[in-house]
Amino acid sequence: MTACTTFFHIPELVASLAPFLNTKDIAHLVKTNRLLSHACGPLFWSDLDIHNPDAALALIHSPSALQALTENLGNIRSLAAETNFIAHYVIGLLSFLDSNPLTEVLRPSWLPSLTTNKICPASLSFPPLTNLTQLYCSLSINLPCGSQWSADQLSLQLCWFVSLNPGLQELAVDGLRLGDDLVLRVIARTISRLHRLKHLTLAPAHKAHVGHCVAEILLFNCPKSIESFILDSEIVSGPTLPGRMPNDLDRDEGPVVVRKAPLVNLKDLRLPEHYAGFRAQDLCSIMEQCPVIESWVVPCVDNEEAGQELSDTLQRHCPKIRELTVRAPGKEQHGPTVISIMEKMPSQQLEVFSFKSYREFLPDRMMISLQRHSESLRVIRFDNCCRIGRQTIMKILTGCKALEEFVIDGLTHFPSRVDLSLEDAVEFKWVSTRLRRLQLVMTFGDFEEGGMNSEGSWSWSENDLDRWSLVEKFALQIGSLRDLEVLDIRALNVATGSAVSRYHQVPVPGLVTLEDRSKNRFGFLDQLKDLHKLRELGGSFRMSAMTAVTGTMGAREVAWLSENWSSLRAAEFMPPNHELNMIPVPECLHELQINRPDLRISLQ
Secondary structure (H helix, E strand, C coil): CCHHHHHCCCHHHHHCCHHHCCHHHHHHHHCCCHHHHHHHHHHHHCEEECCCHHHHHHHHCCHHHHHHHHHCHHHCCEEEEEHHHHHHHHHHHHHHHHHCCCCCCCCCCCCCCCCCCCCCCCCCCCCCCCCCCEEEEECCCCCCCCCCCCHHHHHHHHHHHHHCCCCCCEEEEEEECCCCHHHHHHHHHHHHCCCCCCEEEEEEHHHCEECHHHHHHHHCCCCCCCCEEEECCEECCCCCCCCCCCCCCCHHHCCCCCCCCCCCCCCEEECCECCCCECHHHHHHHHCCCCCCCEEECCCECCHHHHHHHHHHHHHHCCCCCEEEECCCCCCCHHHHHHHHHHHCCCCCCCEEEECCCCCCCHHHHHHHHHHCCCCCCEEEECCCCCCCHHHHHHHHHHCCCCCEEEECCHHHCHHHCCCEHHHHCCCCCCCCCCCEEEEEEECCCCCCCEECCCCCEECCHHHHHHHHHHHHHHHHHHCCCCCCEEEEEECCCCECCECCCHHHCCCCCCCCEEEHHHCEEEEHHHHCCCCCCCEEEECCCHHHCCCCCCCCCHHHHHHHHHHCCCCCEEEEECCCCCCCCCCCCHHHHHHHHHCCCCEEECC
16 A cells, blocks of 8 residues: 555545645545545535525535535535525425434424425435534525525524534624524524534624624623624614513523623624714623633723723723724724723733724824833724824834734825825834835825936936935835835825825825936835835826826836846736726836736736
8 A cells, every 4th residue: 555545544634635725626636536535525525615696506406416415414514605505404404304203303493384485496305414613604695586584584594503513613694683582592592502612703684783682692692612702783772681472482492591601711802883882881791701802892882981981891801902993983982992991901912903984082192002002013003094193103103113014094085184294204213124014195295397408317406306315215114124015105195275186196206116327317116125025016106197207117117026026916007907998008017917927017
């Protein structure tokens, strides 16, 4: 027996190949010979993705595919599915149980009776699928033949399906009917019995509103093994606990009990959005039971006093928080609440800080709070930013030594709110030299129209020479970031009157141009030669915006890019979908595509 044959006779060794092979690779192995088919067949079925409705229906209506699926149900460990497959699988399972009454699978009293009309093959029959460790399911995709079952029925079907897989470690479901009392009670009991569950993500259909009680009921019915809990929805007023009537279908299973025991493994928590604001006591009662929480999406509170009380609770009960995320702006007290939390955390502990729709709240306190974690912060993001001051930006770049990702996004829609200028960016030396991703929005000022003599040499005013000197300093700052993988610099002209320039209409001067001393032309591309890891270049680098004054690209620059930035895979030299829109490509970019066929000249 050869070493290769021996390898494929040992299931554990075959399973170790999985991280290095995709589905097509495994399919090729299965078709090679009988040995590989027998050895790799379970590997092929271990991860089944039929989330696409067309793929699900094709499977259901193919007798050979159904036969293969039935024979390999025991090998499936991870399943991604949608409404069609889940509904038809449950119908097939009920048919199988009717034909095999000795099968030890209990049918709960609340499971709805289902009919298929003409969608489902009459012979559909599935044995129980019980070995899943991962399940990703969407109930929000419409059935192809209209509304076959109600959202309540589908949610209850799925709960029964989940209950048959007690070994689940990851569960993500979109489209649940969380507004129904019976469904909510069944879901709560179901997840309480998944004693190995680590990651739970739930979302109601169309991110519908849920009552105050829903998050607390679901969270405190999770098993102690839970490590991450995400409920993606919005909150409205509702009862404190779903009521249960004497004639309810789940009357034999007893009441839903919200346990108030610490979730000793929960590290990641995202509660529903509550734009009116949580009351302090509601949030504090939850956070008191999360002693090891590390990553938290900060909800909005109803007043500033509630924010202070919340930060005090976190200081006492949640000493391990390392990631803070704000997903929605909420009320004015949202910013002060986050700052208060940062102030009361142990110093040099916060690693990730992400604030969506940030507007400058208490800039002095914000800078002090960031400085308090300057040695530990690795990621700072201001997505869809409304306004941020130059002092805050520079405090980050000149103070956060461990920073690997710094993103300011959104200001391109509000040029008048851009506060960072070229002068600000080069005033102090940056210490954030470990950056792998950098995205800035800034102004570079205007150059006077330089003159060109008869020999083709440029002459510059004193103001222009000073500005070119600043651009060189900026290029040196960027060039010192040797770990940089993604660079996005968006240049804007501050609006004066009615004229507003978008970032793709304003070039970053000199950064993708080589110096030409014979023509007295400035260019600082060579200052960026140490960015060997750069994969993506975005922002104000469109060829259409480049001018003779600010610097253009030609054959020399193309040769330089081909030689020095071998890792570059995408650059924003052209608009998105320029091929479809029949936008002419400059000759130098044609040459670049020939030299570097793996490089895209636009960001899709």
